[in-house]
Amino acid sequence: MSYAKVLCVGLVGVTGHLVEVEADLAAGLPAVVISGLPDTALHEARDRVRAAVVNSGQRWPNRRITLNLLPAALPKFGSAFDLAIAAALLGGSGELPLLPLEGVVVLGELGLDGTVRPVRGVLPMVAAAAQAGVERVIVPIGNAAEAAVIPGVRVRAVDHLHRLVAFVRDGTPLIEPPAATPTPVVGGPDLAEVAGQQVGRRALEVAAAGGHHIALLGPPGAGKTMLAERLPSLLPELDDEAALEVTALHSVAGLLPPGGRLLRRPPFQAPHHTATVPSLVGGGSGLARPGAVSLAHRGVLFLDEAPEFSKGALEALRQPLEHGRIQLSRTGGGTVYPARTQLVLAANPCPCAKPAGDSHCECSALVRRRYLGRLSGPLLDRIDVQVRLMPVRAAELMAPDGDVEPSATVAARVAAARQAAATRWAGLGRRLNAEVDGPHLRRPPWRLPARVTAELRGRLDSGSLSARGFDRVIRMAWTITDLDGRDRPDRDDVREAIQLRTGEAM
Numbered sequence: 001m002s003y004a005k006v007l008c009v010g011l012v013g014v015t016g017h018l019v020e021v022e023a024d025l026a027a028g029l030p031a032v033v034i035s036g037l038p039d040t041a042l043h044e045a046r047d048r049v050r051a052a053v054v055n056s057g058q059r060w061p062n063r064r065i066t067l068n069l070l071p072a073a074l075p076k077f078g079s080a081f082d083l084a085i086a087a088a089l090l091g092g093s094g095e096l097p098l099l100p101l102e103g104v105v106v107l108g109e110l111g112l113d114g115t116v117r118p119v120r121g122v123l124p125m126v127a128a129a130a131q132a133g134v135e136r137v138i139v140p141i142g143n144a145a146e147a148a149v150i151p152g153v154r155v156r157a158v159d160h161l162h163r164l165v166a167f168v169r170d171g172t173p174l175i176e177p178p179a180a181t182p183t184p185v186v187g188g189p190d191l192a193e194v195a196g197q198q199v200g201r202r203a204l205e206v207a208a209a210g211g212h213h214i215a216l217l218g219p220p221g222a223g224k225t226m227l228a229e230r231l232p233s234l235l236p237e238l239d240d241e242a243a244l245e246v247t248a249l250h251s252v253a254g255l256l257p258p259g260g261r262l263l264r265r266p267p268f269q270a271p272h273h274t275a276t277v278p279s280l281v282g283g284g285s286g287l288a289r290p291g292a293v294s295l296a297h298r299g300v301l302f303l304d305e306a307p308e309f310s311k312g313a314l315e316a317l318r319q320p321l322e323h324g325r326i327q328l329s330r331t332g333g334g335t336v337y338p339a340r341t342q343l344v345l346a347a348n349p350c351p352c353a354k355p356a357g358d359s360h361c362e363c364s365a366l367v368r369r370r371y372l373g374r375l376s377g378p379l380l381d382r383i384d385v386q387v388r389l390m391p392v393r394a395a396e397l398m399a400p401d402g403d404v405e406p407s408a409t410v411a412a413r414v415a416a417a418r419q420a421a422a423t424r425w426a427g428l429g430r431r432l433n434a435e436v437d438g439p440h441l442r443r444p445p446w447r448l449p450a451r452v453t454a455e456l457r458g459r460l461d462s463g464s465l466s467a468r469g470f471d472r473v474i475r476m477a478w479t480i481t482d483l484d485g486r487d488r489p490d491r492d493d494v495r496e497a498i499q500l501r502t503g504e505a506m
Protein backbone atom coordinates (compact mmCIF):
# COMPACT_ATOMS: atom_id res chain seq x y z
CA MET A 1 0.00 0.00 0.00
CA SER A 2 1.39 3.43 -0.85
CA TYR A 3 -1.45 5.63 0.35
CA ALA A 4 -2.82 6.39 3.84
CA LYS A 5 -4.78 9.07 5.63
CA VAL A 6 -5.13 10.13 9.28
CA LEU A 7 -7.57 12.60 10.87
CA CYS A 8 -6.46 15.76 12.62
CA VAL A 9 -8.01 19.13 13.55
CA GLY A 10 -6.98 22.60 12.37
CA LEU A 11 -7.90 25.73 14.33
CA VAL A 12 -9.06 29.02 12.86
CA GLY A 13 -9.48 31.33 15.84
CA VAL A 14 -11.16 29.14 18.44
CA THR A 15 -13.08 27.15 15.85
CA GLY A 16 -11.73 23.73 14.98
CA HIS A 17 -12.14 22.05 11.58
CA LEU A 18 -11.55 18.39 10.79
CA VAL A 19 -8.46 17.96 8.61
CA GLU A 20 -7.46 14.85 6.65
CA VAL A 21 -3.72 14.26 6.41
CA GLU A 22 -3.04 12.20 3.27
CA ALA A 23 0.28 10.56 2.47
CA ASP A 24 1.14 9.17 -0.93
CA LEU A 25 4.42 7.40 -1.58
CA ALA A 26 5.62 6.93 -5.12
CA ALA A 27 8.72 5.72 -6.86
CA GLY A 28 11.13 8.46 -7.80
CA LEU A 29 13.78 10.66 -6.26
CA PRO A 30 13.40 10.75 -2.44
CA ALA A 31 11.66 13.99 -1.49
CA VAL A 32 8.85 15.30 0.71
CA VAL A 33 6.25 17.65 -0.72
CA ILE A 34 3.56 19.18 1.51
CA SER A 35 0.49 20.78 -0.01
CA GLY A 36 -2.71 22.27 1.34
CA LEU A 37 -1.92 25.86 2.34
CA PRO A 38 0.73 25.12 4.93
CA ASP A 39 2.35 27.89 6.95
CA THR A 40 6.04 27.93 7.82
CA ALA A 41 5.57 25.73 10.87
CA LEU A 42 4.19 23.02 8.62
CA HIS A 43 7.25 23.13 6.42
CA GLU A 44 9.36 22.75 9.53
CA ALA A 45 7.13 19.77 10.35
CA ARG A 46 8.79 17.88 7.51
CA ASP A 47 12.16 18.01 9.24
CA ARG A 48 10.75 17.33 12.71
CA VAL A 49 8.75 14.33 11.54
CA ARG A 50 11.69 12.87 9.68
CA ALA A 51 14.01 13.10 12.70
CA ALA A 52 11.30 11.78 15.05
CA VAL A 53 10.56 8.79 12.82
CA VAL A 54 14.21 7.84 12.45
CA ASN A 55 15.00 8.40 16.16
CA SER A 56 12.04 6.20 17.12
CA GLY A 57 13.67 3.31 15.34
CA GLN A 58 11.34 3.37 12.34
CA ARG A 59 12.44 3.09 8.76
CA TRP A 60 12.24 6.34 6.75
CA PRO A 61 10.81 5.53 3.30
CA ASN A 62 13.29 6.61 0.65
CA ARG A 63 10.64 7.43 -1.92
CA ARG A 64 8.87 10.42 -3.27
CA ILE A 65 6.43 11.41 -0.48
CA THR A 66 3.48 13.71 -1.08
CA LEU A 67 1.61 14.98 1.96
CA ASN A 68 -1.72 16.69 1.44
CA LEU A 69 -3.81 18.43 4.10
CA LEU A 70 -7.52 18.67 3.30
CA PRO A 71 -9.58 20.77 2.96
CA ALA A 72 -6.93 22.68 1.03
CA ALA A 73 -8.73 26.03 1.40
CA LEU A 74 -8.56 25.93 5.21
CA PRO A 75 -5.62 27.95 6.57
CA LYS A 76 -3.53 25.74 8.83
CA PHE A 77 -1.39 27.08 11.64
CA GLY A 78 0.80 25.49 14.25
CA SER A 79 2.50 22.17 14.90
CA ALA A 80 -0.41 19.97 16.01
CA PHE A 81 -0.34 18.10 12.66
CA ASP A 82 3.09 16.45 13.27
CA LEU A 83 1.84 13.24 14.85
CA ALA A 84 -0.88 12.70 12.22
CA ILE A 85 1.68 13.32 9.46
CA ALA A 86 4.07 10.76 10.96
CA ALA A 87 1.28 8.19 11.28
CA ALA A 88 0.04 8.74 7.72
CA LEU A 89 3.57 8.46 6.40
CA LEU A 90 4.31 5.20 8.19
CA GLY A 91 0.94 3.90 7.07
CA GLY A 92 1.55 4.84 3.47
CA SER A 93 4.99 3.19 3.43
CA GLY A 94 3.49 -0.06 4.67
CA GLU A 95 5.36 0.11 8.01
CA LEU A 96 2.11 0.40 10.00
CA PRO A 97 -1.36 -1.07 9.49
CA LEU A 98 -3.49 2.00 10.11
CA LEU A 99 -6.79 0.24 10.78
CA PRO A 100 -6.63 1.05 14.56
CA LEU A 101 -6.53 4.77 13.67
CA GLU A 102 -9.61 4.68 11.46
CA GLY A 103 -11.95 7.51 12.55
CA VAL A 104 -9.51 8.58 15.27
CA VAL A 105 -8.29 12.20 15.51
CA VAL A 106 -4.55 12.34 16.20
CA LEU A 107 -3.02 15.54 17.64
CA GLY A 108 0.48 16.47 18.73
CA GLU A 109 3.84 18.08 17.98
CA LEU A 110 6.91 15.92 17.61
CA GLY A 111 10.30 16.61 19.11
CA LEU A 112 13.35 15.51 17.11
CA ASP A 113 13.81 12.53 19.44
CA GLY A 114 10.22 11.39 18.89
CA THR A 115 8.80 12.92 22.07
CA VAL A 116 5.19 14.04 21.67
CA ARG A 117 4.90 17.62 22.89
CA PRO A 118 1.78 19.46 24.06
CA VAL A 119 0.20 21.96 21.68
CA ARG A 120 -2.00 25.02 22.21
CA GLY A 121 -5.73 24.82 21.57
CA VAL A 122 -6.37 21.11 22.23
CA LEU A 123 -9.65 21.79 24.04
CA PRO A 124 -11.38 23.53 21.10
CA MET A 125 -9.82 20.95 18.74
CA VAL A 126 -11.35 18.06 20.68
CA ALA A 127 -14.64 19.94 20.95
CA ALA A 128 -14.69 20.30 17.16
CA ALA A 129 -13.87 16.62 16.70
CA ALA A 130 -16.75 15.67 19.02
CA GLN A 131 -19.10 17.95 17.12
CA ALA A 132 -18.07 16.29 13.86
CA GLY A 133 -19.05 12.92 15.30
CA VAL A 134 -15.53 11.68 16.10
CA GLU A 135 -15.58 9.34 19.11
CA ARG A 136 -11.88 8.81 19.81
CA VAL A 137 -8.92 11.20 20.00
CA ILE A 138 -5.23 10.72 20.72
CA VAL A 139 -3.49 13.73 22.27
CA PRO A 140 -0.10 14.59 23.82
CA ILE A 141 0.13 13.51 27.46
CA GLY A 142 0.56 17.18 28.43
CA ASN A 143 -2.88 17.98 26.97
CA ALA A 144 -4.74 14.88 28.21
CA ALA A 145 -6.49 16.59 31.12
CA GLU A 146 -7.94 19.42 29.05
CA ALA A 147 -8.97 17.06 26.23
CA ALA A 148 -10.89 14.94 28.75
CA VAL A 149 -13.03 17.95 29.65
CA ILE A 150 -15.06 17.46 26.46
CA PRO A 151 -17.85 14.96 27.04
CA GLY A 152 -18.67 12.14 24.62
CA VAL A 153 -15.11 11.56 23.38
CA ARG A 154 -12.75 8.78 24.43
CA VAL A 155 -9.36 10.40 25.07
CA ARG A 156 -6.07 8.54 25.08
CA ALA A 157 -2.63 10.10 25.44
CA VAL A 158 0.86 9.50 24.07
CA ASP A 159 4.24 10.65 25.30
CA HIS A 160 6.39 9.34 22.44
CA LEU A 161 5.98 8.34 18.81
CA HIS A 162 7.02 4.76 19.60
CA ARG A 163 4.03 4.45 21.96
CA LEU A 164 1.70 5.29 19.09
CA VAL A 165 3.57 2.83 16.87
CA ALA A 166 3.26 0.07 19.52
CA PHE A 167 -0.45 0.77 19.87
CA VAL A 168 -1.08 0.58 16.15
CA ARG A 169 1.16 -2.43 15.57
CA ASP A 170 0.48 -4.60 18.65
CA GLY A 171 -2.47 -3.00 20.40
CA THR A 172 -0.32 -1.91 23.36
CA PRO A 173 -2.66 0.32 25.41
CA LEU A 174 -2.20 4.08 25.30
CA ILE A 175 -2.10 6.28 28.41
CA GLU A 176 -5.42 7.09 30.11
CA PRO A 177 -5.98 10.76 30.93
CA PRO A 178 -5.75 11.71 34.63
CA ALA A 179 -9.02 11.99 36.54
CA ALA A 180 -10.23 15.59 36.77
CA THR A 181 -9.25 17.17 40.07
CA PRO A 182 -12.13 18.72 42.00
CA THR A 183 -12.60 22.47 41.59
CA PRO A 184 -10.54 24.13 44.30
CA VAL A 185 -12.37 26.47 46.65
CA VAL A 186 -11.20 29.83 45.43
CA GLY A 187 -10.33 32.35 48.10
CA GLY A 188 -10.15 35.27 45.68
CA PRO A 189 -10.24 38.90 46.72
CA ASP A 190 -13.45 39.73 48.62
CA LEU A 191 -15.33 42.98 49.10
CA ALA A 192 -15.28 42.31 52.86
CA GLU A 193 -11.63 43.43 52.75
CA VAL A 194 -12.50 46.89 51.44
CA ALA A 195 -13.11 49.27 54.31
CA GLY A 196 -15.13 52.43 53.68
CA GLN A 197 -15.53 53.48 50.04
CA GLN A 198 -19.33 53.41 50.11
CA VAL A 199 -19.42 55.28 46.81
CA GLY A 200 -16.95 52.96 45.13
CA ARG A 201 -18.67 49.85 46.44
CA ARG A 202 -22.05 51.02 45.20
CA ALA A 203 -20.63 51.93 41.78
CA LEU A 204 -19.04 48.49 41.52
CA GLU A 205 -22.33 46.78 42.42
CA VAL A 206 -24.23 48.76 39.78
CA ALA A 207 -21.54 48.01 37.19
CA ALA A 208 -21.67 44.28 38.02
CA ALA A 209 -25.47 44.12 37.89
CA GLY A 210 -25.88 45.96 34.58
CA GLY A 211 -22.66 44.91 32.84
CA HIS A 212 -21.61 48.57 32.65
CA HIS A 213 -18.02 49.59 31.89
CA ILE A 214 -16.67 51.61 34.82
CA ALA A 215 -13.98 54.25 35.37
CA LEU A 216 -12.51 54.76 38.82
CA LEU A 217 -10.86 58.15 39.17
CA GLY A 218 -8.93 59.16 42.24
CA PRO A 219 -5.55 59.70 43.87
CA PRO A 220 -3.17 56.89 44.81
CA GLY A 221 -4.33 55.13 47.95
CA ALA A 222 -8.02 55.60 47.21
CA GLY A 223 -8.42 51.84 46.69
CA LYS A 224 -9.05 51.82 42.92
CA THR A 225 -7.14 48.59 42.34
CA MET A 226 -8.68 46.91 45.39
CA LEU A 227 -12.16 47.63 44.05
CA ALA A 228 -11.38 46.59 40.47
CA GLU A 229 -9.90 43.25 41.53
CA ARG A 230 -13.14 42.45 43.36
CA LEU A 231 -15.50 42.96 40.45
CA PRO A 232 -15.23 39.29 39.32
CA SER A 233 -16.33 38.19 42.82
CA LEU A 234 -19.66 39.96 42.22
CA LEU A 235 -20.31 38.32 38.85
CA PRO A 236 -22.24 35.06 38.45
CA GLU A 237 -20.50 31.81 37.46
CA LEU A 238 -20.20 31.26 33.71
CA ASP A 239 -22.85 29.05 32.13
CA ASP A 240 -21.77 26.00 30.06
CA GLU A 241 -21.50 27.87 26.78
CA ALA A 242 -19.53 30.79 28.25
CA ALA A 243 -17.29 28.47 30.27
CA LEU A 244 -16.42 26.51 27.13
CA GLU A 245 -15.59 29.73 25.22
CA VAL A 246 -13.40 31.07 28.04
CA THR A 247 -11.61 27.74 28.55
CA ALA A 248 -11.05 27.37 24.80
CA LEU A 249 -9.45 30.84 24.61
CA HIS A 250 -7.11 30.00 27.51
CA SER A 251 -6.30 26.69 25.80
CA VAL A 252 -5.34 28.46 22.56
CA ALA A 253 -3.20 30.87 24.59
CA GLY A 254 -1.51 27.91 26.33
CA LEU A 255 -2.60 29.32 29.68
CA LEU A 256 -4.93 26.64 31.05
CA PRO A 257 -4.26 25.82 34.68
CA PRO A 258 -3.60 22.09 35.30
CA GLY A 259 -6.44 19.87 36.46
CA GLY A 260 -8.70 19.44 33.44
CA ARG A 261 -11.67 21.62 34.31
CA LEU A 262 -13.82 24.18 32.54
CA LEU A 263 -13.07 27.68 33.82
CA ARG A 264 -16.26 28.67 35.63
CA ARG A 265 -15.24 31.98 37.20
CA PRO A 266 -15.29 35.15 35.08
CA PRO A 267 -11.64 35.84 34.18
CA PHE A 268 -9.76 38.94 35.33
CA GLN A 269 -7.02 40.42 33.17
CA ALA A 270 -4.89 43.37 34.25
CA PRO A 271 -2.30 44.17 31.55
CA HIS A 272 0.43 46.62 32.53
CA HIS A 273 0.36 50.06 30.92
CA THR A 274 3.53 49.21 28.99
CA ALA A 275 1.65 46.34 27.28
CA THR A 276 2.13 46.09 23.51
CA VAL A 277 -0.79 46.13 21.10
CA PRO A 278 -0.38 42.40 20.23
CA SER A 279 -0.36 41.44 23.92
CA LEU A 280 -3.58 43.43 24.38
CA VAL A 281 -5.56 42.31 21.34
CA GLY A 282 -3.68 39.20 20.18
CA GLY A 283 -1.26 38.25 17.41
CA GLY A 284 2.01 36.48 16.77
CA SER A 285 3.11 34.04 14.11
CA GLY A 286 1.63 30.58 13.62
CA LEU A 287 -1.51 30.01 15.65
CA ALA A 288 -2.23 33.57 16.86
CA ARG A 289 -2.22 34.05 20.61
CA PRO A 290 -5.34 35.67 22.06
CA GLY A 291 -4.56 38.99 23.78
CA ALA A 292 -5.66 40.27 27.17
CA VAL A 293 -8.97 41.54 25.79
CA SER A 294 -9.87 37.99 24.67
CA LEU A 295 -8.50 36.32 27.79
CA ALA A 296 -10.88 38.68 29.63
CA HIS A 297 -13.80 37.47 27.47
CA ARG A 298 -16.92 37.06 29.68
CA GLY A 299 -14.91 38.59 32.51
CA VAL A 300 -13.14 41.81 33.45
CA LEU A 301 -10.39 43.78 31.68
CA PHE A 302 -8.73 46.15 34.14
CA LEU A 303 -6.58 48.99 32.83
CA ASP A 304 -4.79 50.48 35.82
CA GLU A 305 -3.27 53.92 35.25
CA ALA A 306 -5.19 53.94 31.99
CA PRO A 307 -3.85 57.32 30.69
CA GLU A 308 -0.33 55.83 30.75
CA PHE A 309 -1.23 53.26 28.04
CA SER A 310 0.05 54.18 24.58
CA LYS A 311 -2.33 55.89 22.23
CA GLY A 312 -2.11 52.93 19.85
CA ALA A 313 -2.98 50.51 22.65
CA LEU A 314 -6.08 52.45 23.69
CA GLU A 315 -7.10 52.85 20.07
CA ALA A 316 -6.73 49.10 19.45
CA LEU A 317 -9.25 48.36 22.19
CA ARG A 318 -11.96 50.35 20.44
CA GLN A 319 -12.95 47.61 17.98
CA PRO A 320 -13.26 44.75 20.49
CA LEU A 321 -15.21 46.92 22.93
CA GLU A 322 -17.63 47.89 20.21
CA HIS A 323 -18.12 44.48 18.57
CA GLY A 324 -17.35 41.98 21.35
CA ARG A 325 -14.72 40.31 19.20
CA ILE A 326 -11.35 41.11 17.68
CA GLN A 327 -10.34 40.47 14.09
CA LEU A 328 -6.63 39.90 13.59
CA SER A 329 -5.50 40.31 10.01
CA ARG A 330 -3.10 37.60 8.94
CA THR A 331 -1.75 36.03 5.83
CA GLY A 332 -3.98 33.16 4.78
CA GLY A 333 -7.11 34.57 6.36
CA GLY A 334 -8.17 36.64 9.34
CA THR A 335 -8.45 35.15 12.78
CA VAL A 336 -11.38 36.20 14.96
CA TYR A 337 -11.31 35.81 18.73
CA PRO A 338 -14.25 36.58 21.03
CA ALA A 339 -13.66 39.63 23.25
CA ARG A 340 -16.85 40.49 25.12
CA THR A 341 -15.43 41.95 28.27
CA GLN A 342 -16.33 44.38 31.01
CA LEU A 343 -13.86 47.24 31.13
CA VAL A 344 -12.62 48.81 34.35
CA LEU A 345 -10.42 51.89 33.96
CA ALA A 346 -8.50 53.42 36.81
CA ALA A 347 -6.77 56.77 36.59
CA ASN A 348 -5.02 59.25 38.82
CA PRO A 349 -6.29 62.79 38.50
CA CYS A 350 -2.89 64.04 37.31
CA PRO A 351 0.36 62.66 35.89
CA CYS A 352 2.45 63.19 39.03
CA ALA A 353 0.16 60.90 41.03
CA LYS A 354 0.67 62.69 44.34
CA PRO A 355 -2.12 62.14 46.88
CA ALA A 356 -4.97 64.68 46.88
CA GLY A 357 -4.08 67.85 48.76
CA ASP A 358 -0.38 66.98 48.66
CA SER A 359 1.51 70.26 48.43
CA HIS A 360 4.10 68.68 46.13
CA CYS A 361 1.60 68.35 43.27
CA GLU A 362 2.12 71.30 40.98
CA CYS A 363 0.06 70.04 38.07
CA SER A 364 -2.02 72.82 36.58
CA ALA A 365 -5.69 72.48 35.77
CA LEU A 366 -4.72 72.30 32.09
CA VAL A 367 -2.24 69.45 32.70
CA ARG A 368 -4.87 67.55 34.67
CA ARG A 369 -7.47 68.01 31.95
CA ARG A 370 -5.07 66.89 29.24
CA TYR A 371 -4.07 63.84 31.27
CA LEU A 372 -7.59 62.45 31.53
CA GLY A 373 -8.28 63.74 28.02
CA ARG A 374 -6.08 60.94 26.68
CA LEU A 375 -8.89 58.55 27.53
CA SER A 376 -11.73 60.62 26.19
CA GLY A 377 -12.03 59.66 22.54
CA PRO A 378 -11.71 55.91 22.25
CA LEU A 379 -12.62 54.69 25.70
CA LEU A 380 -14.23 57.13 28.13
CA ASP A 381 -17.05 57.48 25.64
CA ARG A 382 -18.03 53.85 26.19
CA ILE A 383 -17.95 54.00 29.96
CA ASP A 384 -21.30 54.22 31.77
CA VAL A 385 -20.16 54.53 35.37
CA GLN A 386 -17.58 57.21 36.26
CA VAL A 387 -16.85 57.49 39.91
CA ARG A 388 -14.46 59.80 41.78
CA LEU A 389 -12.87 58.20 44.83
CA MET A 390 -11.36 59.99 47.80
CA PRO A 391 -8.65 58.55 50.05
CA VAL A 392 -10.16 56.40 52.77
CA ARG A 393 -10.55 58.23 56.06
CA ALA A 394 -9.11 56.73 59.21
CA ALA A 395 -12.58 56.44 60.80
CA GLU A 396 -13.73 54.23 57.92
CA LEU A 397 -10.66 52.02 58.16
CA MET A 398 -11.42 51.38 61.81
CA ALA A 399 -15.02 50.34 61.13
CA PRO A 400 -15.83 47.00 62.76
CA ASP A 401 -15.80 44.03 60.36
CA GLY A 402 -19.50 43.34 60.80
CA ASP A 403 -20.36 46.57 58.99
CA VAL A 404 -18.77 45.49 55.72
CA GLU A 405 -20.77 43.35 53.31
CA PRO A 406 -18.85 40.42 51.81
CA SER A 407 -18.86 39.74 48.06
CA ALA A 408 -21.32 36.84 48.38
CA THR A 409 -24.07 39.12 49.75
CA VAL A 410 -23.60 41.67 46.98
CA ALA A 411 -23.29 38.94 44.35
CA ALA A 412 -26.71 37.58 45.35
CA ARG A 413 -28.30 41.01 44.69
CA VAL A 414 -26.37 41.25 41.42
CA ALA A 415 -27.61 37.82 40.30
CA ALA A 416 -31.24 38.74 41.06
CA ALA A 417 -30.90 42.05 39.21
CA ARG A 418 -29.35 40.33 36.18
CA GLN A 419 -32.19 37.82 36.13
CA ALA A 420 -34.77 40.63 36.11
CA ALA A 421 -32.97 42.40 33.26
CA ALA A 422 -32.59 39.20 31.23
CA THR A 423 -36.33 38.50 31.54
CA ARG A 424 -37.27 42.06 30.55
CA TRP A 425 -34.99 42.26 27.49
CA ALA A 426 -35.46 38.65 26.31
CA GLY A 427 -37.65 39.87 23.44
CA LEU A 428 -34.82 42.13 22.26
CA GLY A 429 -32.25 39.36 22.46
CA ARG A 430 -30.35 41.20 25.20
CA ARG A 431 -29.42 40.10 28.69
CA LEU A 432 -27.74 43.05 30.35
CA ASN A 433 -28.93 46.64 30.65
CA ALA A 434 -25.61 47.85 29.23
CA GLU A 435 -26.35 45.94 25.99
CA VAL A 436 -29.70 47.58 25.23
CA ASP A 437 -29.67 50.03 22.33
CA GLY A 438 -30.61 53.66 23.01
CA PRO A 439 -33.65 53.78 20.71
CA HIS A 440 -35.30 50.91 22.60
CA LEU A 441 -34.89 52.82 25.84
CA ARG A 442 -36.44 55.96 24.37
CA ARG A 443 -39.47 54.29 22.75
CA PRO A 444 -42.56 52.64 24.23
CA PRO A 445 -42.99 50.37 26.05
CA TRP A 446 -39.73 51.16 27.86
CA ARG A 447 -39.72 54.98 27.62
CA LEU A 448 -39.74 56.56 31.06
CA PRO A 449 -42.40 59.20 31.85
CA ALA A 450 -41.46 62.88 31.61
CA ARG A 451 -41.67 63.50 35.36
CA VAL A 452 -39.02 60.79 35.94
CA THR A 453 -36.57 62.13 33.38
CA ALA A 454 -37.11 65.86 34.04
CA GLU A 455 -33.69 66.51 35.55
CA LEU A 456 -32.02 64.45 32.85
CA ARG A 457 -33.69 66.38 30.04
CA GLY A 458 -32.70 69.62 31.72
CA ARG A 459 -29.05 68.56 31.61
CA LEU A 460 -29.38 67.52 27.99
CA ASP A 461 -30.87 70.93 27.07
CA SER A 462 -28.19 72.83 28.98
CA GLY A 463 -25.49 70.82 27.24
CA SER A 464 -24.01 69.37 30.45
CA LEU A 465 -24.93 65.89 29.19
CA SER A 466 -24.58 64.43 25.68
CA ALA A 467 -27.27 62.42 23.91
CA ARG A 468 -25.10 59.35 24.37
CA GLY A 469 -24.75 60.21 28.05
CA PHE A 470 -28.55 60.47 28.26
CA ASP A 471 -28.93 56.83 27.18
CA ARG A 472 -26.20 55.72 29.55
CA VAL A 473 -27.97 57.30 32.52
CA ILE A 474 -31.24 55.59 31.57
CA ARG A 475 -29.49 52.22 31.34
CA MET A 476 -27.98 52.66 34.79
CA ALA A 477 -31.34 53.79 36.19
CA TRP A 478 -32.79 50.46 35.07
CA THR A 479 -29.93 48.65 36.80
CA ILE A 480 -30.52 50.56 40.03
CA THR A 481 -34.20 49.63 39.83
CA ASP A 482 -33.35 45.97 39.22
CA LEU A 483 -31.03 45.93 42.22
CA ASP A 484 -33.89 47.27 44.33
CA GLY A 485 -36.31 44.67 42.96
CA ARG A 486 -38.78 47.18 41.48
CA ASP A 487 -40.45 47.30 38.03
CA ARG A 488 -39.78 50.81 36.73
CA PRO A 489 -37.12 53.44 37.42
CA ASP A 490 -38.33 56.43 39.46
CA ARG A 491 -36.90 59.90 39.88
CA ASP A 492 -34.47 58.82 42.62
CA ASP A 493 -33.06 56.04 40.42
CA VAL A 494 -32.41 58.52 37.63
CA ARG A 495 -30.82 60.95 40.08
CA GLU A 496 -28.44 58.29 41.40
CA ALA A 497 -27.65 57.25 37.84
CA ILE A 498 -26.75 60.85 36.97
CA GLN A 499 -24.38 60.92 39.93
CA LEU A 500 -22.76 57.66 38.82
CA ARG A 501 -22.40 59.03 35.30
CA THR A 502 -20.95 62.42 36.13
CA GLY A 503 -18.78 61.41 39.07
CA GLU A 504 -20.72 63.78 41.31
CA ALA A 505 -21.59 61.05 43.75
CA MET A 506 -19.78 62.43 46.77
Ligand SMILES: [Zn+2]
Pocket (backbone or CB within 6 Å): 350, 351, 352, 353, 354, 361, 362, 363
Ligand atom coordinates in the same frame (compact mmCIF):
# COMPACT_ATOMS: atom_id res chain seq x y z
ZN1 LIG B 1 0.01 66.38 40.09
